[in-house]
Amino acid sequence: MRFFQFMAVSLVGIMSLVACGDDGGTTQTGPGAALKCTSSNKNAFDTYGVTAFVAVNEKIFELATAELTGNGTANLGTSFNDVTDFPTFKGRLAAFLVFAYGGPTKITYTDGVSYDGPQDMAAIHAGMAITPAQYDYFVGTIIVPALTASGVPMADVSSCFAPTIVDPAFKASIVGQ
Amino acid sequence: MKRWLGATGATLGVLTIAGVLVHLPPVQRAMGWRNAAGEVICPIGFTPERTTLRATLEEAARDGARPANPQPALGFTLDRTTRADLVTWAARHGVRCSEQHGGATLQCLDVPAVALGGDGLAANAAWFELDAAGTVQRIKTSRRAAEVAPVAAWFRATEQALASRAGVPTLATGDASDAGLARGAFQQAMVEHRTRGYRAVVRATNLGDGYLLTESYAAVPL
Numbered sequence: 272m273r274f275f276q277f278m279a280v281s282l283v284g285i286m287s288l289v290a291c292g293d294d295g296g297t298t299q300t301g302p303g304a305a306l307k308c309t310s311s312n313k314n315a316f317d318t319y320g321v322t323a324f325v326a327v328n329e330k331i332f333e334l335a336t337a338e339l340t341g342n343g344t345a346n347l348g349t350s351f352n353d354v355t356d357f358p359t360f361k362g363r364l365a366a367f368l369v370f371a372y373g374g375p376t377k378i379t380y381t382d383g384v385s386y387d388g389p390q391d392m393a394a395i396h397a398g399m400a401i402t403p404a405q406y407d408y409f410v411g412t413i414i415v416p417a418l419t420a421s422g423v424p425m426a427d428v429s430s431c432f433a434p435t436i437v438d439p440a441f442k443a444s445i446v447g448q
Numbered sequence: 449m450k451r452w453l454g455a456t457g458a459t460l461g462v463l464t465i466a467g468v469l470v471h472l473p474p475v476q477r478a479m480g481w482r483n484a485a486g487e488v489i490c491p492i493g494f495t496p497e498r499t500t501l502r503a504t505l506e507e508a509a510r511d512g513a514r515p516a517n518p519q520p521a522l523g524f525t526l527d528r529t530t531r532a533d534l535v536t537w538a539a540r541h542g543v544r545c546s547e548q549h550g551g552a553t554l555q556c557l558d559v560p561a562v563a564l565g566g567d568g569l570a571a572n573a574a575w576f577e578l579d580a581a582g583t584v585q586r587i588k589t590s591r592r593a594a595e596v597a598p599v600a601a602w603f604r605a606t607e608q609a610l611a612s613r614a615g616v617p618t619l620a621t622g623d624a625s626d627a628g629l630a631r632g633a634f635q636q637a638m639v640e641h642r643t644r645g646y647r648a649v650v651r652a653t654n655l656g657d658g659y660l661l662t663e664s665y666a667a668v669p670l
Contacts, residue, residue, distance in 0.1 A: 404557070404573035408590045411653040411660045415636045419621065429632030437633045437656025
């Protein structure tokens, strides 16, 4: 289902906008780096580490897949036809999540490939025409459950993950492009 | 007497051979003996009965793969409501719908609550997922409100309705009270109900700039 591909890409874009125009240097920090988790008073990456971010990333794809397949209805089998390079897609999303929440600008994902965190998503969002309802649905049914299912307490979800995603400028950069 | 017995035997032999021949599919095809479905048939009339029986068995098998009871969802019935029903419904309520994914999904925007069997929050969007036969298999909705109260109230009312029909939820997380959802961005309450051939998931989420209620009702193949 192209919608969920768009939405997953949008998640990257949500947090990458701040990075647009940056030079990708090692001193660069993501938009969520300054946010403090309630549980630790540290940012999300310092609190949970790369292993947890990989888990959240995998959960996002798991939930998106479950949503796409619709419990084995007729949509199964055609849902992912638009995604041509899934490993890269996952690696890029993971790299951005890590970067956006206070981690390094580059990671090596589980496929052994190195991915850059700061990403310019403007070109990717162009022409997608993501609606507010689609965006909201993706956040409510994929992103939040992925965080909580991965063991992030609600208090931390609200304090050190949500602000980056709910930022009006971020949302405006994704919806209606 | 001997001649009579021989003639009778010969006649019976010819009839037997003829009886066998008329039941050979190549002969039936050659003679053009076909029923309405295009299947070759016995001209004497037994095959149609057998075909009907087979059709009955096939229909029973199909029904066996369906949920035992009709599964209502937002005024529709999963695995029963058809694309034609949706078109009629949309016209009756003045709802704008468009086909997506080659017709596998019907997306309807700005759907009044009353069109979804309720009275309260309108849906920003409703998605109807159909199978190859054009029957609704899954319905998802997205409703938004600036304040927590209507979303929390809708969540609790929906959960109550589901519980009365499907029993205790198979999964329930989060605090669905007004205060619980208003505690911060991404606070979320969720319930899931699973019964034979049916799955319903309802979520209320604080999006930071408003509140979202999503519902998903799916016919689950048995």
